[in-house]
Amino acid sequence: MTKHKKLIARAGCLHLALSIPLYALAVPDAPALRGVVTDRHGRALEHADVLVQDAGGNTIAHAQTGSDGRFEVGRLTSGTYALIIDAQNFSSNTRIETIEAGKPREIDIALEQGSALDVNIDAQRLDRARNGFQPDIGASVYRVTQSDIDVMPQGQNTPLNQVLLQMPGIANDSYGQLHVRGDHADLQYRINGILIPEPISGFGQSFDSRIVGQLNLVTGALPAEYGYRTAGIVDIKTKAGELGQGGSIDVYGGSHQTLQESADVFGSQGPLSYYFSGSHGVNNLGIESPTASGSPPHDHTQRSNGFGYMSYIVNPLTRVSVMFGTSTNWFQLPNTPGLPIQYSLQGVSSVDSRNLNETQSELNNFAVIALQGTNGGKLDYQIALSTRYSRTQFNPDTIGDLSFNGVASSDFHSDQTNGLQTDFVYRLNEKHTLRAGVMAQQEHADFNHSVSVFPVDANGNQASDVPFGINDSSSKSGYLYSAYLQDEWKLTDKLRLNYGMRYDKLNEYVDASQLSPRIGLIYQPTNATTLHAGYARYFTPPSFELVSPSTIGLFNGTTNQSAGTQNDPVKPERAHYFDVGLEQKLTQNLTVGLDAYYKIAHDLLDEGQFGTALIFTPFNYRHGRVYGVELTTSYKKDNVSAYLNIAYSRAQGKNVQSAQFNFESDELSYIAGNWVFLDHDQRLTASFGGAYTFGNTTLSADGIVGSGLRSGFANTDKQPFYAQLDLGAIERFNEPYIGKFSARLVLVNAFNRVYQLRSGSGIGVQAPQFGPQRAIYAGLTKTF
Known part of the structure; x- marks a missing residue:
């Protein structure tokens, strides 16, 4: 031709x-x-x-x-x-x-000259079109770039949850959990604008920080295209290969027998661009220690992550993208030495709690194919098909669990999700930009619990030292449908209004629906000042893969019988959310922000760990109220950067309305008549950090501070104040024959402040956990 x-x-x-x-x-x-x-x-x-x-x-x-x-x-x-x-x-x-x-x-x-520019220009045009699907009007947006992650003490080896902890209003918790603005989890993850169905909640990290090109956390009164999970939108724009060929190899390790190998590669070949990343690591501190010991017994962990993204420019206005990811995690559950035996087991005279062998494995796989296009002017669109498979297997130490807990349960959960997401942008004229879309999601969950228990008498005392088994298995399919329509109205050059409507329909363990108005306003009187305000009506379904419909009566007369028999179905949360904020550039280099929010909820959703397995169970409070204020500051000039975030939050609920059998009767009665703090409520939360580069050397630090999560009967007590500071040093080299590489030295918890995240008491809290003690890590990264 x-x-x-x-x-x-x-x-x-x-x-x-x-x-x-x-x-x-x-x-x-x-x-x-x-x-x-x-x-x-x-x-x-x-x-x-x-x-x-x-x-x-x-x-x-x-x-x-x-x-x-x-x-x-x-x-x-x-x-x-x-x-x-x-x-x-x-x-x-x-x-x-x-x-x-x-x-x-x-x-x-x-x-x-050359052939790469066409692809790059086309990709940039389509990236701009994709960004137009997600306006942040009326919401609060906090951004972290690849370079921001690179200068963190642990760099791209920083777990994603710890990257997010450096953003305002996020409380730290055990098992890698995060709580944004007083909500339990309720985070939605999007990659390149596409919603990734959530995995079964465990404690493994599903995404690796090294895939991040830019990460946005969107909170507050969200525009109408955001539903499903609404406490925060973690929107990841991945690295890509349009700008050239390259990659890196990284080796990282140190304390707790930590060793992690990682690699990524990116590039393009004509209209095809790609990015692939993978990592594998082991350590002896996979789960927080249940004691003040820095090296808990039986805490070995193996983790692997993989991610791939490919895009093909069909023509200058059309792109097809494919992305996929996998994460496999295997954990030993750490032991607490010296526990007293609570139950008699035939043929067993003694059991050392130091030597228990409980393990949990997790697998999460997802894949997405998307078609994105633009006509170069008025219309942009994206159509995406997604699938996700997730499973969790808890393996008990049968002898030990029966001796100490009276119950040994092998728990298997799996969940398959298939989804369709479509988004459209139509620029009606200079004043109005219309956005619309639909989403449909189908899930199928399987639950299989093989439980060994002892019989008990009418008073609940052990009646025999011979255990017997009960199998509790079930499966369920569920459906979620959503649609939205909104208009971004440019009232003046300085004032914009975003208003719209969202409809959500749920057909799972309950049937429910809601029509939700959204409105957001942004005003920029000067280039240095931005004000925003918004209101959103939210409809949040419970995590389908966690609502195991256990038959309570199966365990009557056993050491696993429930304190009560009431088990009303878990319902979606319905809430009114208000948000107002201000961002001010005080100088060219210094920016401050202030944001306040208030949520009034009906059937407020929360989750708790009510069994030995690290799988959470949702439940509702009839009434909920969450409010707070956040202060953010950031400074960046030449080779110096720094930030400080301080947040105040209150999260309360009243009257448990579902899954009541998980609660003791006295606690259930107290909550019915009193406002109680949610177990993840933390009054004050702060994060801070900075970096200084001179020559080929970068020194960095980041830290977190918290006033303590809740504990005690009905969460009436709280954990002590805690703080953690991490330090890092990076040296960059460019040597003959070797080329460019960097060396990194990391000191975690530099002042070795021993602090307790959880005491083992509180609503839905099963075991104590402590934060990390001082640890030293080092890494080498070779770029090519």
């Missing part, structure tokens, strides 16, 4: 993306299209070809530049056209232009 024919074939694909059928006809008084073609240095390019195509992909005009690089195309009707410019030894360039009657169009076009 000749070069000219290839060019025409490529241009012919454009008719799929142009939304309005236009037929260009030669007429005497048509407006002219003029321009100049140069190289990137501004030098005129002679004999460059300029093809003009209509919406059907038909070439309706052709011109060639003269010695001054100028061209002119006359006799075109008003409409939208594709211009394809090509010159020998230069990459092609494609422009979408709209011609208006009586207004000659002047165009300056610069061509680059």
Whole structure:
């Protein structure tokens, strides 16, 4: 195929993306299209070809530049056209232009040598279109870039939950849990704008920080396209390969027999770009220690993560993307020495709690295929299909668990989710931008619990030292449907309004639906000042994969019988959410922000660990109220950066309305008549950090501070104040034969403050956990 024919074939694909059928006809008084073609240095390019195509992909005009690089195309009707410019030894360039009657169009076009620029320009155009699906009007947005993660003490080996902990209003918890603005978890993860169905809640990290190109945490009164999980939207834009070839290999290890190997690679080949990442690690501190010991017995962990992203530019206005990920985690549950035996087991005279062998394994796989397009002007769209499989297996130490707890349960949960997500943006005019979309999700969950128990008498005392088994198995399918429509209205150059409506329908253990209005306002009186305010009505379904419909009566007369028999179904949470905030640039380098929020909830959702397995169980409070305020500051100038976030929060609930059998009768009665703090409530939360670079050396620090989570009967007590400071040093090298590489030294909990996150008491709290003690790690990273 000749070069000219290839060019025409490529241009012919454009008719799929142009939304309005236009037929260009030669007429005497048509407006002219003029321009100049140069190289990137501004030098005129002679004999460059300029093809003009209509919406059907038909070439309706052709011109060639003269010695001054100028061209002119006359006799075109008003409409939208594709211009394809090509010159020998230069990459092609494609422009979408709209011609208006009586207004000659002047165009300056610069061509680059090579073939990568076309793909890069097309990818940037489509990235801008994808970003348009997710406005942040009325919400609070906090951003972390790849370079921000690189200078953290642990760099890209920082677990993603610890990256998020450096953002405002996020309380730390055991098992890697995060609580945003007083909510239990309720985080939604999106990768490149596509919702990733949540896995079964355990304690493994499903995503690796090294895949992050930019991470946004969106909280507050969210626009209408955000539903399902609404405490916070963790929106990850992954690394990509459009800008060239490269990658890295990383080895990281140190205290607690930690060793982790990681690698990633990125690049492009014509219209195909790719990014792949993988890591594998082991350590002896996978789960927080249940005692003040820095090295708990039986706490070995293995973790592996993999991620892949590929995109193919079908034509300058259309892209197909595929991404997939996997995480496998295997944990030993750490032991507490010296526990007294509570139950008699035939043939067993003694059991040392130091030597128990409980383990838990987790697997999470997901895959997404997406079609994204734009017509270069008014319409952008994205259609995505997703699937996710998640499973968790808890393996008991049968002899030990029977001796200490009277129950030994092998628990298996699995969940398969398939989803469809569509989003559209239509720019009606300069004042109005419409956004709309639908989402459908189908889940199927399987539960299998093999439980060994002892019989008990009428008073609940052990009646025999011979255990017997009970199998409690079930399965369930559920469905979730959503649709939204909203308008971004530019009232003035400084004032924008985003208003819309969202509809959610739930068909799982309960049938429920809600029509939810959303409204957000953003005002920028100056370039240095931004104010926002918003209101959102929320509808939050419980985590389907955690609502195991156990038959309570199966365990009557055993050591696993419940304190009560009431087990009302878990319902979706319905809430009114208000948010107002201010961001002010005090100087060119210093920015401060202040944000306040208030949530009034009905059937407030919470989760607790009510058994030995590290699997959480949802339940509802009839009434809930959550409110708080956040202060953020950031400073960046040349080689110095720093930030400080301080948050105040209160989260309370009243009257448990579902899964009541998990509670003792006296606690249930107290909560029915009193407002109680949620177990994850923390009055004060702070995070801080900074980095200083001189020459090839970077010194960095980050830390967290908390006033303590709740504990005691009905959460009436709290844990002590705690703080942790991590330090890091990075040295960069560029040596002959070796090339570029860096060395890193990390000191975790530099002041070795021993602090307790959980005491083992409180609503839905099963065991105590302590924060990490001082540890030293080192790493080497080779880039290529």
